[in-house]
Amino acid sequence: xxxxxxLFGRQFDMAxxxxxxxxxxxxxLGFAALILVGWALDRWxxxxxxxxxxxxxxxxxxxxxxxxxxxxxxxxxxGNEVRARYDKNPNSHWSKLASITIPKIADDPEFLSDERxxxxxxxxxxxxxxxxxxxxxxxxxxxxxxxxGSRLLAKIGVILPIACFDQLIYGLxxxxxxxxxxxxxxxxxxxxxxxxxxxx
Amino acid sequence: MRAELAFxxxxxxxxPRRRRRTLVVAIYAALAALMAALWYFTHxxxxxxxxxxxALLACRLFLGGHTSRGLIKPFNGKAPQQPVTPSPLxxxxxxxxxxxxxxxxxxxxxxxxxxxQRDRVHYLAYQAIGLGVIVVWFLASLRTVKPAMTDWxxxxxxxxxxxLLTIxxxxxxxxxxxxxxxxxxxxxxxx
Numbered sequence: 001x002x003x004x005x006x007l008f009g010r011q012f013d014m015a016x017x018x019x020x021x022x023x024x025x026x027x028x029l030g031f032a033a034l035i036l037v038g039w040a041l042d043r044w045x046x047x048x049x050x051x052x053x054x055x056x057x058x059x060x061x062x063x064x065x066x067x068x069x070x071x072x073x074x075x076x077x078x079g080n081e082v083r084a085r086y087d088k089n090p091n092s093h094w095s096k097l098a099s100i101t102i103p104k105i106a107d108d109p110e111f112l113s114d115e116r117x118x119x120x121x122x123x124x125x126x127x128x129x130x131x132x133x134x135x136x137x138x139x140x141x142x143x144x145x146x147x148x149g150s151r152l153l154a155k156i157g158v159i160l161p162i163a164c165f166d167q168l169i170y171g172l173x174x175x176x177x178x179x180x181x182x183x184x185x186x187x188x189x190x191x192x193x194x195x196x197x198x199x200x
Numbered sequence: 201m202r203a204e205l206a207f208x209x210x211x212x213x214x215x216p217r218r219r220r221r222t223l224v225v226a227i228y229a230a231l232a233a234l235m236a237a238l239w240y241f242t243h244x245x246x247x248x249x250x251x252x253x254x255a256l257l258a259c260r261l262f263l264g265g266h267t268s269r270g271l272i273k274p275f276n277g278k279a280p281q282q283p284v285t286p287s288p289l290x291x292x293x294x295x296x297x298x299x300x301x302x303x304x305x306x307x308x309x310x311x312x313x314x315x316x317q318r319d320r321v322h323y324l325a326y327q328a329i330g331l332g333v334i335v336v337w338f339l340a341s342l343r344t345v346k347p348a349m350t351d352w353x354x355x356x357x358x359x360x361x362x363x364l365l366t367i368x369x370x371x372x373x374x375x376x377x378x379x380x381x382x383x384x385x386x387x388x389x390x391x
């Protein structure tokens with residue numbers, strides 16, 4: 001993990017855990033606000049897709065992790081795998097394309113994760129897997145209620161508002177997508193202890 | 201991971217990777233067959249939950265991970281909840297007050313290597329679950345933004361969401377264990 005976040009040309013010191021935690025809270029509050037605004041404006045119609053694109057951009061720009069550009073605080077999760085394939089045959093078409101599209105592929109400290117970082121990455125994914133799974137279960141239960149429960153309830157006179165259920169499921173899918181893109185990095189930023197300053 | 205699988209009183213040797221792979225294929229084939237049968241008869245309406253119960257049963261009997269039984273030790277490393285003494289009320293009635301000694305059985309606990317393996321397979325399974333979520337979100341997004349583009353899907357929205365989410369849930373419940381069983385090399389016989 002990097003100690004400095006470069007954002008629009010400015011550098012922010014992120015060595016302290018307290019700062020990283022504030023950043024995580026700020027990002028998720030921002031996502032929550034955008035989800036509410038998207039609902040209020042067009043019931044997540046076009047804005048739902050825009051929200052995913054925006055969260056993907058924020059994830060790459062600030063959090064890092066997914067994506068191979070090497071921006072953001074967390075090193076690329078796939079850095080070692082991509083580099084290994086690149087080193088295998090640097091003259092192949094794939095490697096040439098990778099060197100053009102991934103400028104930092106040859107920058108070892110920026111792109112490669114050491115053994116401890118790989119271990120931390122996997123551990124964060126284990127925790128994130130459970131978190132994502134909880135939201136999958138909730139979404140499944142809502143879909144189950146709409147699909148199978150609505151007919152049973154209709155027999156006893158309870159009519160469920162099906163359109164609301166569709167929108168609720170869509171909203172939960174948006175949350176799932178955002179969590180999938182951001183949760184492991186957020187867990188890493190949240191749990192990693194205070195870091196020492198990198199020598200300049 | 202355990203080298204032996206206790207199944208209805210019989211003990212099956214699961215040390216060779218080939219056997220574990222056969223088991224994984226058999227479990228997913230059985231789940232797929234159940235899915236197809238339930239879809240043919242009811243379109244999973246009212247019976248979709250049977251698939252979840254089937255996956256839970258597969259975890260309990262064969263895979264483990266979320267339960268204390270099965271080939272994979274519990275991911276959370278917690279001891280199985282099994283009462284080792286009779287109910288305290290019964291003991292009071294019989295005026296027996298035994299000293300309960302903590303169990304020495306640590307077979308449910310993962311060692312350092314197993315924890316590393318567990319985290320690694322969750323990293324891989326996370327990508328698969330994420331891809332599943334992306335597929336469901338993409339179709340739901342098309343339905344919401346441009347419904348005409350999903351006319352080729354021959355089922356109503358509620359059925360589509362429920363079917364895809366059921367598959368994602370089944371994968372969530374079974375995939376890390378399946379990857380572990382599939383990738384772990386042949387184990388040495390336990391002494």
